[in-house]
Amino acid sequence: MLAFLIRRLLNAAGVMLTVAFLAFMIFRFVGDPVELMLNEQATQAQRDELRVRLGLDRSFPLQYLSFVTNAARGEFGISYRNQQDVIVLIAERLPATLELVLVATVLSLAIGIPLGVYTAIARNSWGAQLLQFGSVLGVSLPSFAVGILLILVFSVTLGWLPAFGRGEVVQIGWWSTGLLTPSGRMALVLPGITLSLFQITLVMRLVRAEMLETLRTDFIRFARARGLRARSVSFRHALRNCLMPVITVTGLQIGNLIAFALVTETVFQWPGMGLLFVQAVTFVDIPVMAAYLMLVSFVFVALNTLVDLAYAVVDPRLRQDSVKHG
Amino acid sequence: MAEGAIRRWLGSDMGLSFRASPVAVASLAVLVLVALSALLAPLIAPQNPYDLKQVFIDKAEIPPIWMRDGEWPFLLGTDPQGRDVLSSILYGTRMSLLIGVAAVAVSMTIGVSIGLAAGFLGGWVDNLLMRIADTVLSIPTLLVAILVSAVARALLPPGLREPFAAVILVASISLTGWVQYARTVRASTMVERRKEYAQAARIIGVSSARIMRRHILPNTLTPVLVAATLNLGLAILAEATLSFLGVGMPITQPSLGALIRIGNQYLFSGVWWLVVFPAVQLGLIVLSVNLLGDWLRDALNPKLN
Numbered sequence: 001m002l003a004f005l006i007r008r009l010l011n012a013a014g015v016m017l018t019v020a021f022l023a024f025m026i027f028r029f030v031g032d033p034v035e036l037m038l039n040e041q042a043t044q045a046q047r048d049e050l051r052v053r054l055g056l057d058r059s060f061p062l063q064y065l066s067f068v069t070n071a072a073r074g075e076f077g078i079s080y081r082n083q084q085d086v087i088v089l090i091a092e093r094l095p096a097t098l099e100l101v102l103v104a105t106v107l108s109l110a111i112g113i114p115l116g117v118y119t120a121i122a123r124n125s126w127g128a129q130l131l132q133f134g135s136v137l138g139v140s141l142p143s144f145a146v147g148i149l150l151i152l153v154f155s156v157t158l159g160w161l162p163a164f165g166r167g168e169v170v171q172i173g174w175w176s177t178g179l180l181t182p183s184g185r186m187a188l189v190l191p192g193i194t195l196s197l198f199q200i201t202l203v204m205r206l207v208r209a210e211m212l213e214t215l216r217t218d219f220i221r222f223a224r225a226r227g228l229r230a231r232s233v234s235f236r237h238a239l240r241n242c243l244m245p246v247i248t249v250t251g252l253q254i255g256n257l258i259a260f261a262l263v264t265e266t267v268f269q270w271p272g273m274g275l276l277f278v279q280a281v282t283f284v285d286i287p288v289m290a291a292y293l294m295l296v297s298f299v300f301v302a303l304n305t306l307v308d309l310a311y312a313v314v315d316p317r318l319r320q321d322s323v324k325h326g
Numbered sequence: 327m328a329e330g331a332i333r334r335w336l337g338s339d340m341g342l343s344f345r346a347s348p349v350a351v352a353s354l355a356v357l358v359l360v361a362l363s364a365l366l367a368p369l370i371a372p373q374n375p376y377d378l379k380q381v382f383i384d385k386a387e388i389p390p391i392w393m394r395d396g397e398w399p400f401l402l403g404t405d406p407q408g409r410d411v412l413s414s415i416l417y418g419t420r421m422s423l424l425i426g427v428a429a430v431a432v433s434m435t436i437g438v439s440i441g442l443a444a445g446f447l448g449g450w451v452d453n454l455l456m457r458i459a460d461t462v463l464s465i466p467t468l469l470v471a472i473l474v475s476a477v478a479r480a481l482l483p484p485g486l487r488e489p490f491a492a493v494i495l496v497a498s499i500s501l502t503g504w505v506q507y508a509r510t511v512r513a514s515t516m517v518e519r520r521k522e523y524a525q526a527a528r529i530i531g532v533s534s535a536r537i538m539r540r541h542i543l544p545n546t547l548t549p550v551l552v553a554a555t556l557n558l559g560l561a562i563l564a565e566a567t568l569s570f571l572g573v574g575m576p577i578t579q580p581s582l583g584a585l586i587r588i589g590n591q592y593l594f595s596g597v598w599w600l601v602v603f604p605a606v607q608l609g610l611i612v613l614s615v616n617l618l619g620d621w622l623r624d625a626l627n628p629k630l631n
Binding site: 022026152256300 | 566
């Protein structure tokens with residue numbers, strides 16, 4: 001078990017070092033950081049001074065090393081565009097993105113699970129067939145187009161919901177939340193739906209597949225034979241056996257949702273870190289791009305590693321396997 | 327001859343399953359129609375929206391033909407520069423399909439070669455290639471595509487950015503797209519190379535490269551075909567998303583995603599047809615590709631037959 005743990009953590013560290021190398025290469029070789037940070041009138045002495053201060057006069061491996069240690073401490077330098085500390089910029093935007101991801105996750109579970117159960121129980125009914133088709137539609141429509149169409153209907157035409165921004169936010173310590181004000185909650189509706197659409201179809205298909213398998217097992221037949229009500233059999237007995245993979249996939253998908261939030265945030269001008277990243281890309285603001293890449297990859301790798309470790313704790317076969325190969 | 331081949335295919339097992347599935351027939355029909363109309367865009371489009379001699383600014387913001395101020399021949403209306411929306415969509419579809427097909431072709435070629443090499447050679451080659459694949463998968467693909475696209479544009483001199491926009495897009499999508507092919511081909515190669523026909527070829531002195539290409543490759547292609555179809559939908563979506571975010575096709579040669587990006591700027595001025603029609607076309611294409619891919623997967627799956 002310990003060997004597996006160490007191997008898995010080393011693996012994760014290796015991936016993060018590779019990502020850091022990519023981020024470093026972008027930082028170092030796309031444009032000259034010195035030229036980008038100083039204005040035109042800077043003297044040669046000023047340039048040299050900045051070059052030394054940024055450590056750009058040192059050897060390549062040393063520069064990479066200091067990039068990695070700085071990144072581990074959350075220091076990604078100064079944004080070229082706003083002249084602000086990158087990590088401060090990101091920390092300001094983090095709550096907006098995480099709140100959006102949270103709402104999307106809750107929506108996907110609250111809508112996806114019941115739909116999945118229904119399509120499994122009444123699999124040949126007209127409604128279930130329609131939902132199955134709808135789930136292919138949900139995967140096929142690009143999320144930005146869905147967002148724009150939602151704005152067109154609910155903001156421009158009907159005027160029910162705001163089309164952009166977070167509404168009023170309440171500051172709790174360094175965290176800003178839109179969940180506590182009516183306008184903040186209204187502002188979350190359309191972006192939340194847009195971001196969760198793909199996730200809803202994913203949860204629905206997963207629950208359906210798991211339910212179809214569980215409904216064939218003996219204990220469900222026995223529960224039916226005992227004369228339990230259909231609703232109780234499906235929800236209390238069958239569904240509970242399907243929730244494990246749903247929880248896993250939902251956990252794993254959080255990384256993807258954070259990454260995909262950048263599209264939703266662009267559509268709704270949502271002031272999260274995805275929008276910050278897209279703006280940074282337009283202005284070739286390398287420190288912000290590098291920091292965002294590192295942060296999202298870290299969440300991704302951390303979630304994957306945690307899920308793998310959790311599986312190894314639950315399932316002894318995985319540990320056996322790792323000993324044989326390692 | 328082509329007709330004979332089609333007739334023969336329709337009589338085969340797969341053809342029968344195709345004819346029995348109205349969804350598959352309808353999807354293929356939609357795709358053929360969309361692809362033909364896009365390829366023939368210069369011939370059938372009412373105007374060339376990028377030829378300034380054919381665009382008139384006094385025909386700007388005309389609504390679709392069935393609305394009160396609609397005007398012939400602008401079936402789906404015009405944009406604020408007086409370009410016909412239907413023509414823009416036909417030209418844009420051509421761009422989207424072209425990039426999607428090219429991205430699938432490139433990632434398939436790379437992925438199949440890497441998968442064959444890893445599965446056939448094994449050892450450290452296999453280890454190295456699969457470790458690279460794992461690393462690629464541990465970063466969100468959308469993020470990789472945006473970064474590659476952004477960096478490539480930053481490195482190119484401004485004059486070359488527009489002509490190479492499509493090439494950059496294909497490269498940035500393929501950079502993560504190959505992994506799936508590599509994994510499926512590697513898995514089936516490892517099974518195939520132990521089989522008797524591959525061993526026999528080796529004993530009579532056929533070279534490794536030839537065994538890989540002529541003997542093993544054809545036996546690994548079924549799952550590749552399914553993956554390619556489903557990935558075509560994903561590639562078209564990825565291209566549209568990148569173009570929408572502003573790191574894809576420029577407005578001088580827009581794809582469907584770029585058209586939606588342009589239309590999005592006029593969202594609040596009531597010119598809804600600029601966004602809705604390209605979005606519908608994009609959804610229609612990806613939906614047909616996905617439905618066709620789903621059917622193909624079921625039809626080629628021996629467990630279901």
